[in-house]
Each structure stands twice: as structure tokens, then as C-alpha cells.
Amino acid sequence: MTSQTHTTGHTDRETPSAEQIRRAPKVLLHDHLDGGLRPGTIVDLARDCGYEGLPETDPDKLGIWFREAADSGSLERYLETFAHTCAVMQTKDALKRVAAECAVDLAEDGVVYAEIRYAPEQHLENGLTLEEVVEAVNEGFREGERRAKASGHRIRVGALLTAMRHAARALEIAELANRYRDLGVVGFDIAGAEAGFPPTRHLDAFEFLKRENNHFTIHAGEAFGLPSIWQALQWCGADRLGHGVRIIDDIEIADDGTVKLGRLASYVRDKRIPLELCPTSNLQTGAATSYAEHPIGLLRKLHFRATVNTDNRLMSGTSMSREFEHLVGTFGYTLDDMQWFTVNAMKSAFIPFDERLAMISDVIKPGYAELKSEWLFRQTVSTSASAGS
Template sequence: MTSQHPNTPGWDQIRRAPKVLLHDHLDGGLRPGTVVDLARASGRSLPETDPDKLALWFREAADSGSLERYLETFSHTVGVMQTREALVRVAAECAEDLAEDGVVYAEVRYAPEQHLEGGLTLEEVVEAVDEGFRQGERRAAEAGRRIRVGALLTAMRHAARALEIAELANRYRDMGVVGFDIAGAEAGHPPTRHLDAFEFLKRENNHFTIHAGEAFGLPSIWQALQWCGADRLGHGVRIVDDIEVREDGSVKLGRLASYVRDKRVPLELCPSSNLQTGAADSYAGHPVGLLRRLHFRVTVNTDNRLMSGTSMSREFAHLVAAFGYTLDDLQWFSVNAMKSAFIPFDERLAMINDVVKPGYAALKSEWLFQQTASTSGSAQPED
């Protein structure tokens, strides 16, 4: 562990720091109690019916190393998200939970095609989730917390509906949907299978990110950028395979890594999730440390909060413990993410200048005041 810098934030400061989240799956972030409630209402069976035990089951299944058990976790969450009422509830609670954790802007993704078993149309799914996000924003505001949530519509790589979902995302553009995503197993399902969707989005001047470079490596990243034209890389952690760290500590970037850094391609890194999938073996060994040091456009994200037992505050706390990051570093990650969001430039700038930077400035001033008071107090003579 890196030695602690005097300006290293504690847990309370991390929780209160304004955070920006770009990579979070709606079906990976349900409250365990909500899964239990919705399963009971729909007659679905669960491996556990006690919320605490169910939360542990999700975490252990995701950590098991078994792809079958990992995929089973999503069958339970997606399975209870098949009605309008369930989607509204899950989305509202998502916004509230993120706001309570200090997230001020979030882009939450989900695959509409996975929520049709109860008879909903694609449009009804999108409208229900949007209603939930707006409800959650209002409830957060009533509790004195500010958050803005945008949706990313995801198409599944192994399916054949990418163009249909891309067109759906374009229709609901400026109505809560801020972009498009493609997800699913990378190996055997290259993004180039869905070029028609990406070409459509580019013609419409719309935004999209692609899950790439999590498991499959550099070819997946290259295809996402050069063939498909992705604005961001979902994960992208395997870009380190194109970076050589020599014995003397010097670093040599390959052509692809240089391109990603030079073009400021945002990397949606998800440290806890990456540990579960084997992309890193520890927080201290996670590529985020090297990529931050080399000034890639690094962002920090949660991926699946339920399966990883995490939050944005926990992700930041892990990195603070591993690398000795300060409030300046956390601000750097947060500004990077806000710069990379899929909302208009003036709105991103306003969030950075009116919310993110002032929030961190207040925390730094508070820290300085505490240090000054502590020093001053210790110098006072005894009575």
C-alpha cells in the first residue's frame, strides 16, 4: 500500500464527495429486499428469501469463478423486472441509492429486450424506466440530495436486435436516453456483427459506448474504436496489454495505447468487477494505478453494485487505500467522467463548475480547517 498523503480523504469525505458514474447496470444494482419483494409478488423462486442472505448469495455467486453461477445472478434480477411497476420501482430506487452515495450524475444502462416477458413493448420498458429515474431524482431532491440520471440503452452482442435498439435510443433521445451501449460476452461476438447499428448512430450524430477490452483484449478494443467508432470503452482495462513497463521503471506505449491516450478515449474502469472477472488480482495491482499515472482518460465505475457488493464510495475507498489517492485524485476521476458524459457540452461544463469542483473545494477547505484547528489546539498551554 502506498504511504498515506496528508490530504488522503477518510470514509466520510469520500461519501460526501460529488461523484460521477458512467458504467452502472440497472439489473446489477437492485436492493436485495426489492428482489425478494418482487419475486414474492411474481411467484418466482430465489436461492434465499432473507435479504441479507440473498445479498451474500449474489456476492458469493459472482465471486465463485463459475460463469454459470454468475449468469444465474442476473436471471434472478432480470426475472423480477418484467412489469411496468417493477421497472419504475427499481429505477427510482437506483437513483435514490446513487444520490445517497454522493453521485451527482449517473448514466445507467439496461437492455430493453430483456424485459419483455410480461408483455411490455420496448417503448413501454423505456418509458417505465425513465419514469422511475425521474421519481428517484425527485425523492433525492426532497432529501436534500442532487442527482441527474440518464439512460443508456443496451443491445446484447449475441442477439440480432442491435439496430432496433439503436433506433429506439435515437427515438427517445433528449427524453431521458442519452446514448447506446452493446454488452455481452466479447469472445465470439465481435461488435463488428452490429455495424449497421453503429453506422445508424453515427449518421444520427448520436453517442455510444461499447463493452470492450474487459476479457477479450486488444482486438476487441481496436474493433470498437476503428471499425465501430465508439465514443467510450466500456471497461477497456486490457489496454494495459499494449503498455510495456520496463525494469528501470520507464514505460513504452504501443500504437493502440498511444492512440487511446492521445485521442482522450474515456475508459470506464470498474475495479471491483475486474477483480471478479480476473482482469486484475488485487486493487493494488489494478491497471487503474498505471493508467492514472500515464494520464489516460480514466473514469471509475461500479458496473454491478449488487453482484460486487459495491458503490462509488467503496470503489474510491479501495483506490485510496491501494494508491494513497487524495481528494485531488478523486476530483480528477470525477471531472474526467463528467467531461466524458453523453449530455451536451454546456451541461457538462455547468456540472463541473457548479457542482463537482465546488464540492471538492469545500471538502478540501474543511480538511484544511480541521488540520489548522488540530495544530492550533495542540499548541495551547495547559490550564
């Protein structure tokens, strides 16, 4: 085991405001398309397709229902939320609309790069083919990017094709992701219940992707703990860990503050394996009891490749800005901390190295530099005003 003492040098004086957090360039790696619909869109699409199963038809009340269902502690009720969103995402037009609105909403929240995941196999009930689903979503993302640009925002969106780990179509979806590589799809993922459905059930898909030099992430270390992380990395070869929050189980803190990393935690940190952490979602699923107790605080101090994500914006009633607001309020994070998380995420994206570097150098760092300059200017003005009074 390795050990070290963790300390923090953060101060409250550089804590960004909510407006600065919103304007700051942000990068999102873990967000589900079917978990981020606008409530009003769900109502519209349900009416258009004749779906009568919604628990509420008023958009405001429906949004509240989704958040309360996700917070209920009932797995059945939580899964029911996705049954409603998927039910209204069964046509090309619906998929295009949802994808376009996703890109617009993220761009307005300051997200400059996002990888959005969805399972094509969940959108076939009205006769669409897997290919038609992918093409409709890709078209929606491009439309959303154009609309965002027209309103003064910039965003680039890549798709991650997800296979459901309880099903038997992982290889088929992996092959689909490979066919649409460089056409809007940037990688592959598996999702669904971890317990009883280990990633090793889908080794043929991961072996195929590795032979094709393609990228993939795996939902692991959210509910099932260290064994799922170990399997995702050592058996399957995942590039990133979807959540990965349970890596904290391999880290010990002594009474004197000394931190000891187990061999798996050391491996994850030493190899710079990205953790797609989703604080609010983790609270809903019981992976943490509060923001203050969320492992992201310690993982930041220990310099893991930690990233901040939303998971399901509708169910969690969240956004990237809200996630950072919680972390800033809890840990006193500064703009430097926000930039650290954002650069981590951009370094870990599934696009070519030169494109990642350009985003960091041309968009992210200048964006934070501008915000820091504004903060310093305001401090100078405030100090001068105080001195002259």
C-alpha cells in the first residue's frame, strides 16, 4: 500500500459566484440522453404518440414527480422514470428533438464539450432499426450544435452507444458503434444493474473494440463496489470508469490524517484512469450520504483523474452548473479547482489528442483566465473603494 498525508490549500476568497460557474467552460462525459429530457417535451411527445402512461401531464408537476421518484429509495420507482422517457423516444422526430434540445440545454449551461450516452436497443418499439436510431440522434445533436451557435454558445457533442448489461446485444451494439465511428459516435458503454450482471458477460464486445482500437467506458463501482471496478479494468480493459465512486473502499484514512491506498486504488490513480463521478446521482443511489461525505473531495485532494458529471439531469434535477455549485459550496472550490476538473475531463474525452488539446488551449484555459481576470478586477475595485471611504 502507498501512504501520504492529505491537506487542502483552498481558501474562500476565490470562491466563484453562481453566475461565474454558469459561464465557466465545462466538459461533460457521463450523461444519459433518456435521463435529460425537458418535462414539457415529454408531455408534448406523449400527446403526439398517444402515450397515456405519464403520472402527470403538467410539465412543472411532471418534473417534480421525476425528481421525487428518483429520490424515493425505491429501485422500481426509479426505473419507472426511464420507462416513461423511453416510451416517448420511439420515432425519428422524437429522437431528433430530444437530442437537439439536449445540446442546446448543455450549451446554455456553459458546457463546451459533451459525450451523451444512450442505448439504441431501447428505441426500437415502433419499428426503427438500430441504424435509424443512431442517425436520428446524430442529426439531432448536429441541429442542437447549430442552434447553440446561433444563440452565441459553442458546444461539441459526441455520442456513446450503450449496451444493456442484462441483455445479449453488446457485441451487436459495439459493432454499430464502430460503424458510426467518426460519424458522430465516439465510443461505447454498458449500463444497467451491476449486481448479477458483471461486465465479463460481454467480453466479446470489449475484445472486438480493442481489436478495432476503439474507445469504451464501463459503468462500474457505483453499486457493486471494488470487484466491478477490477473486472472493468483488468478483464475488460475499460478506458474510463462510469462512476467508479466505490474506489473509495480501497482507501483508508488513519486518525492522524494519513491516507493509505490499496493496490487497486493505487493502480487507478497511477494509470490516470478517469472517474466519471456524478455527485447528486450518487446521493440518490446511496453511494454517498451527503455532498460533504462524497468521495470526490478526497479523490480531488489525492489527485485522482476525477471528473464532474450529471448522469441524469431530469431525474436528479441538476445541471453541470448545479453540480459545481454544490461542490463549491461544500468544499470551497475555486475557479482553479473547476478548471482542474474540466481539464481532467477534456483530457479523458474519446476524441483525437490534437482536438482535445485544442479545446483545452483555445477554449477552456482562455475561458477560465477571463473569469479569473474579472474576479481580480472586481477585487481591485472593491479594495480601492474601501481604501477611499
